Amino acid sequence: xxIAKIEDQQPFDFNGRDFLTLxxxxxxxxxxxxxxxxxxxxxLKKGVPFKPLAGKTLGMIFEKSSxxxxxxxxxxxxQLGGYPLFLSKQDIQLGRGETIADTARxxxxxxxxxxxxxxxxxxxxxxxxxxxxxxxxGLSDLFHPTQAIADFMTIYEHKKKWQGLKLVYIGDGxxxxxxxxxxxxKLGMDVVVASPKxxxxxxxxxxxxxxxxxxxxxKLEVINDPQVAVIGADIIYTDVWTSMGQEQETRLRLEHFxxxxxxxxxxxxxxxxxxxxxxxxxxxxxxxxxxxxxGPNSVVFDEAENRLHAHKAILTAFIR
Numbered sequence: 001x002x003i004a005k006i007e008d009q010q011p012f013d014f015n016g017r018d019f020l021t022l023x024x025x026x027x028x029x030x031x032x033x034x035x036x037x038x039x040x041x042x043x044l045k046k047g048v049p050f051k052p053l054a055g056k057t058l059g060m061i062f063e064k065s066s067x068x069x070x071x072x073x074x075x076x077x078x079q080l081g082g083y084p085l086f087l088s089k090q091d092i093q094l095g096r097g098e099t100i101a102d103t104a105r106x107x108x109x110x111x112x113x114x115x116x117x118x119x120x121x122x123x124x125x126x127x128x129x130x131x132x133x134x135x136x137x138g139l140s141d142l143f144h145p146t147q148a149i150a151d152f153m154t155i156y157e158h159k160k161k162w163q164g165l166k167l168v169y170i171g172d173g174x175x176x177x178x179x180x181x182x183x184x185x186k187l188g189m190d191v192v193v194a195s196p197k198x199x200x201x202x203x204x205x206x207x208x209x210x211x212x213x214x215x216x217x218x219k220l221e222v223i224n225d226p227q228v229a230v231i232g233a234d235i236i237y238t239d240v241w242t243s244m245g246q247e248q249e250t251r252l253r254l255e256h257f258x259x260x261x262x263x264x265x266x267x268x269x270x271x272x273x274x275x276x277x278x279x280x281x282x283x284x285x286x287x288x289x290x291x292x293x294x295g296p297n298s299v300v301f302d303e304a305e306n307r308l309h310a311h312k313a314i315l316t317a318f319i320r
Contacts, residue, residue: 014317018128018135020121021143022179023208027186027216030152037153037306037313044079044309051081056319058082059111060138063089063118068280068307069138069146073115076312082319085111104130113319134318141175142202147279148179149310152187154303155235158275162187163217168233168270169193170226170260171287172253173201176239176279181205181220185212190219194229196256226260233270237277238262238287254286263289267297275299 012029022030043050058077062070070086077084094103104127107114114131116124117138128135137145152162159165167184169177173195181201184191191209193201200206200222213220223229230236241257242250267274276288276298284290293300 012317014134015320017318018124019145019314019318020124020128020135020137022145022148022183022186023143027188030149030183030186033149033310033313033317034153034156036316037149037309038157040312040316041153041306041309051079052316053077053112053319054081056080056082056112057110058084058315058319059087059107059114060084061087061089061092061094061114061116061118062138063094063116063123064139066117066139068304069117072307072311073138073315076308076315080312080315082112082315100126101130103127104135105132108132113315136314136318139175142178142205143182144175144179144279145183146311146314147176147307148183149314150303150306151180151237151277151279152183153306153310154277154299155275157302157306158299159234162189164188164190165234166190166192166232167235167237168229169237169239170229170262170266171195171238171257172199172241172243173222174239174243176237177201178205180237181209182212185209185218185220186216188216188218190221192221192223192229192233194223194226194260196260197224199256200224226266227269230266231269233274235275235277236262236267236270239279240281240283241287242283257287261287261289262292264291264295267292273297277303280304 060073074084100123108131113134115136115138119141121140121142124137124140167189169180177193178201181191206222209220241253274297276292278300282288
């Protein structure tokens with residue numbers, strides 16, 4: 001699939017579909033999102049106007065706070081010619097007991113799409129069931145698909161491929177890990193997740209990713225030893241050990257995650273030209289050292305920048 005003028009190719013029809021998890025999309029559709037994001041990034045850098053969403057409005061429901069998700073969706077919607085409408089749980093009746101079903105049906109009469117950042121994948125599924133407009137998962141307890149599109153954009157920009165690369169995720173088997181597992185295996189990568197015992201990814205997601213690996217020529221391995229995991233790694237990825245909503249577990253998690261810090265000693269077994277990635281925010285000195293995140297192999301700020309372009313690609317594909 002050519003990057004040039006990819007938005008004019010429109011090889012897929014996303015009308016009537018939602019963006020809840022990348023498990024719902026084929027390898028080719030995921031590649032399209034990524035390459036469209038790269039194309040839109042190039043257009044912005046060259047000053048080429050592209051405003052397909054003029055006159056369109058995106059409702060953005062935030063039940064969980066954010067820096068990158070909020071700013072990139074707001075700026076992206078404006079760059080595409082549309083209007084972003086920020087809605088915190090304090091701003092709408094959803095926070096005072098109105099049902100998801102009623103909220104979905106009301107907002108469907110006002111806006112052209114909804115991006116929701118929430119603590120529950122089930123809420124997104126229910127929102128999609130009752131809405132007549134596309135629902136975009138900006139983060140849930142189970143998946144973080146918009147982040148994954150930015151991640152694999154970044155990998156492609158630096159490595160020019162996905163097939164055959166070894167992606168190692170070190171840390172909590174959380175929503176970020178789940179989306180990396182599904183997307184990486186669909187793209188033919190070898191994905192290794194190293195988590196402490198008791199913090200491994202969801203068993204159903206592991207099974208799904210293994211099926212995708214078998215289908216697309218990649219591999220999936222879930223282990224408890226980061227030292228073994230990083231051997232020959234092309235990409236090393238980590239995330240915070242304590243996510244939002246888990247603060248009461250912080251002390252216990254700090255104890256359980258000892259030995260899972262990404263530091264210069266751990267990285268000695270990786271490929272010399274490996275990429276270090278982190279979805280941010282980072283707790284420097286916990287899951288990663290300053291030396292690594294500020295080091296020559298770190299692409300975390302390229303990755304953060306690509307959230308803007310990945311979100312623009314998703315908005316362009318789904319909002320009509």
